[in-house]
Amino acid sequence: xxxxxxxxxxxxxxxxxxxxxxxxxxxxxxxxxxxxxxxxxxxxxxxxxxxxxxxxxxxxxxxxxxxxxxxxxxxxxxxxxxxxxxxxxxxxxxxxx
Numbered sequence: 001x002x003x004x005x006x007x008x009x010x011x012x013x014x015x016x017x018x019x020x021x022x023x024x025x026x027x028x029x030x031x032x033x034x035x036x037x038x039x040x041x042x043x044x045x046x047x048x049x050x051x052x053x054x055x056x057x058x059x060x061x062x063x064x065x066x067x068x069x070x071x072x073x074x075x076x077x078x079x080x081x082x083x084x085x086x087x088x089x090x091x092x093x094x095x096x097x
Contacts, residue, residue, distance in 0.1 A: 009080075011035065011083075012035075012036040014034050015070045015072065015073060016044050017068060020060045028095040028096050030051065030092050030096055032044055032051070033088060034083065034087065036072055045061075048062045048067055051090045055096065
């Protein structure tokens, strides 16, 4: 699906801090982790919207006011596997249940 395939034990990822107001008015806070070289904002938004659809929040849209680059960190294990399999990993912070 995405242009990258990661075959390392660990890697540096970009963390996109994301807030979305749910249909019921509560706020979801989650991070979208992608390979550090991923900088196509529309692709990052598509990943966030794919995650939102798994939560039944398909009408919610991401914008630069709600989803922006935060920092980089090193990841491995389950996170790396998810990024290799589907291009991203979501860390649920608040209101994602």
